[in-house]
Amino acid sequence: MTLIKQLQAPDEFVGFYLIKELEIKQTNTTPAKDFLDIVLCDASGQIPAKLWDASITDKETFFPMTLVKVQGLVQLYRERLQIKIGKIRKATPEDGVKLTDFIRSAPISPYDLIQTIHRVLDSIENPTIRNIVSFCVVKVGDKLEHSPAAKSHHHAYYAGLAYHIVRMLEIGEFICGQRPFLNPDLIKAGIILHDIAKPDEMVAQLGIVSDYSVQGKLLGHISMVSSWITEAAIYHGIDLQSDVVIGLQHIVLSHHNLPEWGSPVLPQLPEAVALHYIDSMDAKLQMVEDALLTTPESEPWTPMIRGLENKAVYRLKL
Secondary structure, three states, X not given: OOOHHHOOOOOXXXXXXEEEEEEEEEOOOOOOOEEEEEEEEEOOEEEEEEEXXXXXXXXXXXXXXXXXXXXXXXXXXXXXXXXXXXXXXXXXXXXXXXXXXXXXXOOOOHHHXXXXXXXXXXXXXXXXXXXXXXXXXXXXXXXXXXXXXXXXXXXXXXXXXXXXXXXXXXXXXXXXXXXXXXXXXXHHHHHHHOOOOHHHHEEEEOOEEEEEOHHHHHOOHHHHHHHHHHHHXXXXXXXXXXXXXXXXXXXXXXXXXXXXHOOOOOOOOHHHHHHHHHHHHHHHHHXXXXXXXXXXXXXXXXXXXXXXXXXXXXXXXX
């Protein structure tokens, strides 16, 4: 089987892949013709693909989360690889492939990730903070075990959110040791809470996001978490005007830093400033790591990384 990571232009290939995304679009020609704009994936990465002159049968046969056998040609389009599909069909039981073979997962088991999150949660010394965080973790439930952290931006795979949280907790522990003016309980709480509503914001299966929920589209995970903190405070009889409640809400609401990035307020607590940069550092380094892992080693440059202002990353040969 030809892995996506191994594809290079102008390869001709045959392989099995999972349709991660699919849209029916039209060409700019006259008359316009329908085509399928597809993202194919396997455990090694993903790649855009086009099925030109899509028939009515094609449009009624292929959907996201469908395993397919593809014969195609790898092309360069605007300096990025994409596939021109020659033939495509659904995979059959006789092909001997299964959905889970094509799913990328966090490099640490979900069980270990969840155990780490609970261990850090139990280490929060302030009982009010600990009760609020615990309420939110219970509220998200077992969805935390498999949810991605995003649709495509970073940690966009099975258990990606839990992996993102754990990596941030590791960074947070170091920064709290280096900067004693930071409150460790607030840092731990902010890290666990900042994206905890993402599983309810996104509609995902096996780590692949197909859409955003109604709540996700109308509210977004940042405001949803703020509401969860209010729910937790009411449940535990905590004053909604207390420094703990307001502080946790501020940390969550400001973690994207700027209004154009989704935050209604700017970070104005030391821990809020720290959380934003911890989050940004882990997300951006993960984007770089993902790009390097999914780019053939023979290629010195990765594709452009949207989260790094569309810059590519160069692989030094030392």
